[in-house]
Amino acid sequence: MSDSPPETQTAESLEASPRFAPAESRRDWLGLVAICSALGTFVVALIGALRLPMPSVFPESQSRMKLGKPDAFPLGSTTNLKEASVWIVREEDGGMYALSAVCTHLGCVAMREEDGSFLCPCHGSVFEADGAVVAGPAPGGLPWLELSVSADGQIVVDKTRTVAPGTRLMLETKPV
Amino acid sequence: MPDAPTKPPAQQDETRRERVGGEGRHERRAGDPGAIRDYTRNLLRAPRAIRDSIVRHGAPTSDRARSQTVTSNFFLHILSVRIHLHSLRFSTTLGLGVITMVLFIILVITGVLLMIYYKPDVNEAYNSMQDIMYVVPTGRFMRNIHRWSAHGMVACVILHMARVFYTSAYKKPREINWVLGMMLFVLTLFLSFTGYLLPWDQLAFWAITIGANIAQSPREITDALGITQSFDVGGAQKELLLGAHYVGQEALTRFYVLHCVVLPLATALVIALHFWRIRKDGGLARPAERIPATPPGERKAAGSSKTWGLMAVVPGKTPAVDKELANTVPAYPNALYAIAALSMLTVMVMLILGYFFDAPLTEMANPAVPENPAKAPWYFLGLQELVSYSAFAGGVGIPAIVVIGLALIPYLDREKEEPGRWFSGRDGRRVAIYTAIFTAVVTIVMLALTVRYGWLRNWYPDIPQIVITLFNPGTVLVAIFALWSVATVRRTQSTRYGAIALFTCFIIAFVIMTYFATVHRGPNWEFYWTTSDWPTH
Ligand code: HEM
Ligand code: FES
Numbered sequence: 001m002s003d004s005p006p007e008t009q010t011a012e013s014l015e016a017s018p019r020f021a022p023a024e025s026r027r028d029w030l031g032l033v034a035i036c037s038a039l040g041t042f043v044v045a046l047i048g049a050l051r052l053p054m055p056s057v058f059p060e061s062q063s064r065m066k067l068g069k070p071d072a073f074p075l076g077s078t079t080n081l082k083e084a085s086v087w088i089v090r091e092e093d094g095g096m097y098a099l100s101a102v103c104t105h106l107g108c109v110a111m112r113e114e115d116g117s118f119l120c121p122c123h124g125s126v127f128e129a130d131g132a133v134v135a136g137p138a139p140g141g142l143p144w145l146e147l148s149v150s151a152d153g154q155i156v157v158d159k160t161r162t163v164a165p166g167t168r169l170m171l172e173t174k175p176v
Numbered sequence: 177m178p179d180a181p182t183k184p185p186a187q188q189d190e191t192r193r194e195r196v197g198g199e200g201r202h203e204r205r206a207g208d209p210g211a212i213r214d215y216t217r218n219l220l221r222a223p224r225a226i227r228d229s230i231v232r233h234g235a236p237t238s239d240r241a242r243s244q245t246v247t248s249n250f251f252l253h254i255l256s257v258r259i260h261l262h263s264l265r266f267s268t269t270l271g272l273g274v275i276t277m278v279l280f281i282i283l284v285i286t287g288v289l290l291m292i293y294y295k296p297d298v299n300e301a302y303n304s305m306q307d308i309m310y311v312v313p314t315g316r317f318m319r320n321i322h323r324w325s326a327h328g329m330v331a332c333v334i335l336h337m338a339r340v341f342y343t344s345a346y347k348k349p350r351e352i353n354w355v356l357g358m359m360l361f362v363l364t365l366f367l368s369f370t371g372y373l374l375p376w377d378q379l380a381f382w383a384i385t386i387g388a389n390i391a392q393s394p395r396e397i398t399d400a401l402g403i404t405q406s407f408d409v410g411g412a413q414k415e416l417l418l419g420a421h422y423v424g425q426e427a428l429t430r431f432y433v434l435h436c437v438v439l440p441l442a443t444a445l446v447i448a449l450h451f452w453r454i455r456k457d458g459g460l461a462r463p464a465e466r467i468p469a470t471p472p473g474e475r476k477a478a479g480s481s482k483t484w485g486l487m488a489v490v491p492g493k494t495p496a497v498d499k500e501l502a503n504t505v506p507a508y509p510n511a512l513y514a515i516a517a518l519s520m521l522t523v524m525v526m527l528i529l530g531y532f533f534d535a536p537l538t539e540m541a542n543p544a545v546p547e548n549p550a551k552a553p554w555y556f557l558g559l560q561e562l563v564s565y566s567a568f569a570g571g572v573g574i575p576a577i578v579v580i581g582l583a584l585i586p587y588l589d590r591e592k593e594e595p596g597r598w599f600s601g602r603d604g605r606r607v608a609i610y611t612a613i614f615t616a617v618v619t620i621v622m623l624a625l626t627v628r629y630g631w632l633r634n635w636y637p638d639i640p641q642i643v644i645t646l647f648n649p650g651t652v653l654v655a656i657f658a659l660w661s662v663a664t665v666r667r668t669q670s671t672r673y674g675a676i677a678l679f680t681c682f683i684i685a686f687v688i689m690t691y692f693a694t695v696h697r698g699p700n701w702e703f704y705w706t707t708s709d710w711p712t713h
Contacts, residue, residue: 054412055419059426082544106389106567108382108546121548122386123564124701135634137564139396139641160421 060160067155070096070171078112084159085109086145095168098145098157099131105138118142131165141165242508252512254451258504259511262462262596268343269460271518272336277447278522279329283367284440286322290315294374296432298425301376302540309537316534321526323535326368328526330555333364334686341585341679342608344595344672345461351586353453356446358583363443368553370435373428381541382550384431385423388414390563390571397568400642422543461595548699557697558689561623564701565631565648574650578682585679589671604676607664611677615684618656622649623692627703657681 065084073079073090080087085101101110101118108122116129125136132141146161147169155169218225233244243257262268293312295304308315337357340346346354373384394410404411419426454460538547552560562570599605626649632639660681665674698704699711 053416053419053430055415055426058415059420059424085544106386106393106563106571108385108550109544119700121546121700122382122550123560133633134637135630137566137644139399139567139645 063160064156064158066150067157069153070149070155073155078116080112081157084157086157086159087112088155088157091168094171096147096155096171097168098147100143100145100159100162102142103138104133104140104142105136110142236508239506242506246506246508246512252508254455255507255511256455256459257507259507260459260462261503261505263460264505264510264514267598268462268596270335270339271514272332272339274515274518275522276329276332276336278519279325279332279526280443280447282325282523282526283322283329284444286318286325287436287440289318290322291436296374296428298376298428298541301374301428305375305377305537309534317530320533320535321530324529324533325526326371327553327555328522329364330368333361334555337361337582338679338683342599342676343461343597344593344600346586347461347593347595348586348590350453350457350461350595353450353457354586355583356450356453358579359446360443360450362579363439363446365555367435367439367443368555370431370439372553373423373431374435375537376428376541378538378541378547379536379550381423381543382547383552383556384427385546386550386552386560386563388418388423388427390567391417393567393571395568396566396641396645400640400645423541463594463596549697549701551693551697554690554694557693558686561689561693561697562650565626565650566645568645569648570650573645574654577654581678582682585675589675591670591672593672599676600672603668604673607668607673607676608680611660611664611680612684614660615657615681616688619653619685619688622653623688625649653685657685 065081067073067081067088073088073096075090075094076092078087078089087099087101088096089099090096101112102108103110103120103122103125105120105123105125108120110118110120110125110127113119117134118127118129118131120126120136120138123137125138126134127138127142128134130141131144133139143162144165144167146158146163148156148158149169149171150156231245232248234241236242236245246252246255246257290308293304293308293315295301305319308319310316340354340357369384369387373380392410392414394413395404395408396410398404398407398410415421417427417430418424419430551557559570559575562574564570593600599608631648632644657678661674661678664677665671668674695707696703696705698707698709704710
């Protein structure tokens with residue numbers, strides 16, 4: 001709605017100006033307000049309704065798992081935590097890392113082959129022993145998971161925290 | 177009552193009685209036997225009165241009464257009173273829309289029955305499925321019927337879409353009904369997908385794990401752009417679907433609600449709109465009048481407005497007899513009996529399938545060990561093949577392009593032509609056949625090359641994922657098909673033939689991909705000539 005004084009208006013804009021139909025224009029305006037508030041109400045209600053199914057707390061079952069004392073993992077061993085689909089590798093120098101076997105393609109569990117590589121049964125992605133992808137549709141390598149030592153000296157793996165590949169947990173190699 | 181004095185008292189009484197429901201209670205005194213008499217009479221007449229309150233016209237013995245039945249019955253009024261002969265021909269519809277509707281109704285009924293015993297709980301679901309299979313009377317039968325009807329509905333929706341397309345029944349004014357149809361297509365697929373999880377067996381668990389991760393696959397793009405931290409559509413979609421980061425109780429609850437409440441209601445609503453649109457669009461699409469003016473076995477009617485006698489139905493005093501009604505017949509019995517026969521046939525086929533073939537129930541879901549091969553139901557296997565090239569391209573990108581592309585067809589091809597003719601005539605049929613051959617060759621060659629030589633990552637192991645996402649056998653095929661249909665538009669100077677080319681590409685590629693993934697993909701998604709070549713464990 002134009003607020004400029006009538007004298008500055010051209011004939012054309014005068015014709016288009018709602019001032020010449022004051023009653024009508026007020027009705028238009030009220031109608032517009034009604035429509036906008038109805039739409040606004042609808043949108044707010046919709047957002048509110050859609051917000052509910054978007055979880056803010058996740059029911060993750062034990063994402064941190066205590067695995068026992070380091071001795072449970074002899075040097076040069078590879079251990080499969082079957083329930084969690086995690087492989088724990090302890091190298092000869094005592095360094096330790098955890099590899100998630102959950103395929104980065106669509107979440108199947110990759111199987112460890114004889115030669116240490118991983119093969120995903122769902123669409124045939126192949127990963128090297130350190131998790132790097134070498135074939136198939138997986139967009140990335142198998143994730144390395146964070147390892148730490150708890151206060152009571154146990155190894156702890158956290159399934160929800162990844163670390164850069166190559167990040168190992170060094171434990172002093174005292175003979176058992 | 178201003179006219180009371182002019183009427184004899186008896187008649188006045190009668191009028192009055194009518195008005196207050198036969199009681200006339202103010203004129204009566206205690207002890208008067210009249211009310212009791214009325215009461216007894218009403219009691220005796222109640223059955224007829226109840227019937228008359230439901231059926232407001234005579235028995236459907238005359239054309240007139242049958243027409244009134246059609247207009248006044250809630251379920252029948254989705255039909256118009258008279259239906260065009262062309263719409264009744266089997267070759268027009270192949271009965272597919274009706275069969276789809278019947279399957280949906282069967283699914284609702286058997287689904288509600290299954291709900292009586294099914295428990296949507298991760299610890300109970302599988303056991304309750306076993307109960308349904310082995311303990312509940314007729315449980316296995318109902319489950320089988322439910323399963324086969326679901327497969328049948330998906331197949332019929334696709335076939336129905338193809339028939340609507342090839343008879344150019346999507347053209348103005350039916351564009352929006354085509355779009356509603358696309359919604360039904362997507363809803364049907366989502367119904368199947370959500371239902372797949374409920375048995376909570378291995379098949380279910382891994383199919384939904386894969387499906388949910390497909391929802392997450394836009395990360396392939398956001399990762400490449402480095403914006404996943406701030407703008408994670410993929411992650412949000414997966415969380416919304418599963419309510420968690422893995423398939424568990426939250427996911428089961430959500431899928432249960434979607435499968436048993438949200439999606440069936442949405443589907444029923446859109447089906448209602450779909451049918452209403454058919455009525456509003458003047459019945460089914462049909463070519464201009466060609467059929468001899470008097471249908472065989474119909475009373476000679478043209479020119480006589482009396483014969484129709486449907487003033488209640490056709491507005492105005494002179495119905496447009498010659499124009500619109502000449503080749504029509506009453507919907508009751510013609511269309512009604514055809515629908516009834518189709519329904520019985522559909523039910524019969526489902527009963528037979530359900531009786532002889534059991535729906536599968538594999539072992540209970542085990543999140544530690546995937547099925548190998550983990551195959552989706554047949555109608556998703558083509559997609560699974562595409563997904564095995566790239567999760568995003570095959571699972572989100574290409575399906576979105578296909579669905580949007582199909583929905584846009586009526587808006588891109590606006591050529592005026594007679595609808596209701598298969599392939600729009602001989603030239604269109606030729607375009608369809610050439611395209612089918614072309615698509616078959618291209619698709620098979622592409623699959624063979626991929627199986628034989630692999631794809632980019634096998635040659636350049638360090639190639640960035642985004643290159644594979646954008647450039648893989650699936651996207652290459654889509655590009656070839658798009659070019660082919662544009663070339664067809666140029667060659668034939670017709671958008672309709674271009675549309676025929678595009679749709680045929682889609683259908684043939686879908687069929688070949690589905691066949692290929694069903695038969696030739698085995699454990700580890702490797703190629704095998706037959707299932708008997710699969711390694712045994
Ligand atoms: C739940 C799924 C569906 C049901 C129950 C359904 C039902 C029907 C029925 C009963 C008809 C009457 C004619 C006939 O039997 O062929 C019809 C016509 C039609 N359908 Fe569907 N349909 C479904 C899905 C679709 C889909 C996926 C499309 C296309 C994308 C579609 C587009 C149309 C159109 C445009 C017509 C009008 C055809 C004409 O005028 O000749 N429908 N539908
Ligand atoms: S889920 Fe591993 S290759 Fe598809």
